[in-house]
Amino acid sequence: MKLLQITALALVFACASSTAIAQKDIVADSVHHKLLFENDKVRVLRATFGPGEKATAPFDAKEVVLVRLKGTGPMAVHLPDGTVVPGKAMSPGEAAWAPAGHIQPENKGNETIEFIVIEPKR
Numbered sequence: 758m759k760l761l762q763i764t765a766l767a768l769v770f771a772c773a774s775s776t777a778i779a780q781k782d783i784v785a786d787s788v789h790h791k792l793l794f795e796n797d798k799v800r801v802l803r804a805t806f807g808p809g810e811k812a813t814a815p816f817d818a819k820e821v822v823l824v825r826l827k828g829t830g831p832m833a834v835h836l837p838d839g840t841v842v843p844g845k846a847m848s849p850g851e852a853a854w855a856p857a858g859h860i861q862p863e864n865k866g867n868e869t870i871e872f873i874v875i876e877p878k879r
Contacts, residue, residue, distance in 0.1 A: 785812070785813070785814040785815070785816035786812040786813050786814060786816060787813075788813050789804055789805055789806055789810065789812055789813070789862075790802050790803070790804050790874075791803045791805075793873075797878060798877070798878055799875060799876065799877055799878060800875075800876040800878065801873060801874065801875055801876075802873070802874040802876070803826075803871065803872070803873060803874070804862075804871065804872045804873075804874050805869065805870070805871045805872075806832070806862065806863070806864035806869070806870050806871075807864065807869050808830075808864060808866060808867045808868055808869065809863075809864060809865075809866075809867070810863070810864050811835070811861060811862070811863035811864075812860075812861045812862050812863070814861070815835070815837065815859055815860060815861040816859070816860065816861075817857075817858075817859050818855070818857055818858055818859075818860050819857050819876045820854070820855065820856055820857045820876075820877075821854075821855050821874050821875060821876045821877075822852055822853070822854055822855075822874075822875040822877075823847075823852065823853050823854075823855050823872045823873070823874055823875075824850075824851070824852045824872060824873040824875070825847040825848065825849050825850065825851050825852075825870070825871070825872055826849055826871040826872060826873060827849055827869060827870060827871040828849070828864075828866065828868045828869055828870035828871065829846070829847070829848050829849070829866075829868070830864065830865065830866020830867060830868050830870055831843060831844060831846065831864075831865040831866050832844035832862060832863065832864055832865065832866075832870060833862070833863045833865050834858075834860045834861070834862050834863070835860065835861040835862075835863060836858070836859070836860065837859050841863075843865075
């Protein structure tokens, strides 16, 4: 019985920490990221960046699919070592895969950009 209680407690802590990690981008940059849907298979966010806006803080991003909803301007990603990586040019309706990493996105253009961010869970 004691082993079952310890296992259950470990599972509760594992689930709680997994949810906390998954929420870091929303907490780190709640100005630009809004949770739309989440279950045990997927998490879906809406990311909106006005002209010249940069995420309020860097965060650990998971591997995601990005679907551009609005804007055609350039995005860039700031990395911890100071490198700025230009994003792929996208039109509304296009989708792209983005790798995981510690990032700080920035809208380098002069129009608002909106994405749907789809994070598959494993």
